[in-house]
Amino acid sequence: MTEREEIQQLRKEIQIHNHKYYILDQPEISDYDFDLKLKRLEKLERLHPELYDEHSPTVRVGGSVTKNFEHKNHPSRMYSLDNAYSYEEFVTWYDRCLKTINNETGREHIEISCELKYDGASINLIYENGKLSSAVTRGDGFQGDVVTSNIKTVRTVPLELRGHFPAFFEIRGEVILEKSEFERINSERSSLGLTTYMNPRNTASGSLKLQDSSQVAKRKLTCLPYAVAGENLPFKTQLEVLESLSRFGFKIPEHYKLCKSLDEVQDFINHWAERKNNLPFEIDGIVFKVNALEDQEFLGATSKSPRWALAYKFESENAITRLVDVVYQVGRTGAITPVAQLEPVLLAGTIVKRASLHNKDQIDKLGLCLNDRVYVEKGGEIIPKIIAVVSGESGQNSCVNFIENCPECGTKLIRIEGEAQHYCPNTEYCPPQIKGRIQHFISRNAMDIEGLGSETVSQLVDEGLINRIEDLYQLKAEELLVLDRMAQKSVDNLLEGVLKSKDKPFAKVLFGIGIRHVGQTVAKTLAKQFESIDQLSCATYEELVAINEIGPRIAESVLSFFALEPNQITVERLKQEGLVFEITQTNQSQRVQLFEGKNIVVSGVFDNYSRSEIKQLIEELGGKNVSSISAKTDMLIAGNQMGPAKKKKAESLSIPILSEIEFENKLNNLTDIK
């Protein structure tokens, strides 16, 4: 055998063993023998540079260096997918697809291909006559970076396709890093004293852009293909595409499923929502595609995404990011809140840069140090929280030490016994406390003063026009008009808003004056129980804790509020201004009538109430909570994110639908009667 023949034979053999090892997981020879063959081939190729072939398996080990990655247009555009975050959104999409197909073809069924949504970096692989000619990152969908030499080191990307294939076409896939490989890389880096990587996805996409392809080769990336593009392709369905890709020599995880009914789809979602963490790689959802490619043609695409596909994202994801800094905010009650500043990270569809840390105990419990990688999770709150430090991280960096003095006024912080929070005790003069109290008073959930916003309050305090809540009622047009950004119209609005606030119900005023720990619900309870500020201010500790929702912490706080002279003055002045400081018997008895005998469904998420608060109010007002909509339902109270199916049903039965604001207005109308 000549050396030329030996080169040809080795190339062929290594390709076959590569496929058996990486794609089929059925190695036939030992790693040692495999390496021997590869080394022999490398040696022969060095002796015969004239026989160089860019598709030889020796390119797998890398070695070429790319300083600047060229840009290249994708032959066909790489669309992004529309997202759905609930099963109901999926159903809406499904119904829309079915309707279009029904109009086009008269068919009454569509099949849906369900595939896992791999969390990595998208890649476009272009094959000409079965050989990988270029690999391009997704980029903006029209144009990406050419990373062919790096992709050639990915063992699961065939350099040459097997079997019968189209002469020219594109294969779309996701380049991912398996979790075990990610952990291996990180532990190697940390033993070398290098910063560890954030998560498998970022590491995978970062790896594609490394300049030295031999470094990429060491990272053991994997490519999982999911689509093809090109003209006059022979495939009829998405499933056939996946099966063909497998025959061409790609690795296709066997987790896809063809679903013929909505029930099957729901089962698929539930199955993977539970098991997603058991996979060797990370997924962030499920991709649904209308299975028949002909149907996909009928459905077409919008300017951004195809109408025949949908990415379903799992709920309440958590993400890993890095703690950059901790800053301290001073609230209106002087409470100090530590806030984590994070490296921006995508979490459940939004970019997260901050997370709340609650208090010193929380920081100590997490063992938080600057530069740590941390898990952030979005619970029900708007601001996500840090749930843990990635194991093995802590202790290497400088730990977070809680501050001892107020960052705003320098006063030494105190901690009330039995409470987790630190406070700045400089209530009267600490600037954020002065501003915070007034901003809270005017806020939407409290007095809701139109024409006056947080920034204006800040401006008025800075100008020395107001210092305390009651000063708002002394504001005069002539002193406002001279200020920046204060035209006649805004001054009129502001003063009118202040005047109108005198009609707000007692519970809102009570919430607005800002007693520590007295939130909206507690304010309502206190207003209802004591009926006036005079009775509340005389209440004893025993009387307070005797009320169902009032614990020792709130009781103490109410007592100490009324014990302080500045607060007594505020209440007295506001009374003189004519604010509402009591509820009357008439509106109490009227309230009971409001929903009497009515069957009410509450659905969705609300801005100012929890769902159980609304349900409780309904019961207090004589209504009955029912869970599903039927002809017997009298009313639907609809929050945000209510399922479209529910809404549709209510509309079809002509059941009145009340928004949160309409519901609140109904309540306020009652309590406004004096």
Ligand SMILES: [Zn+2]
């Ligand atoms: Zn302070």
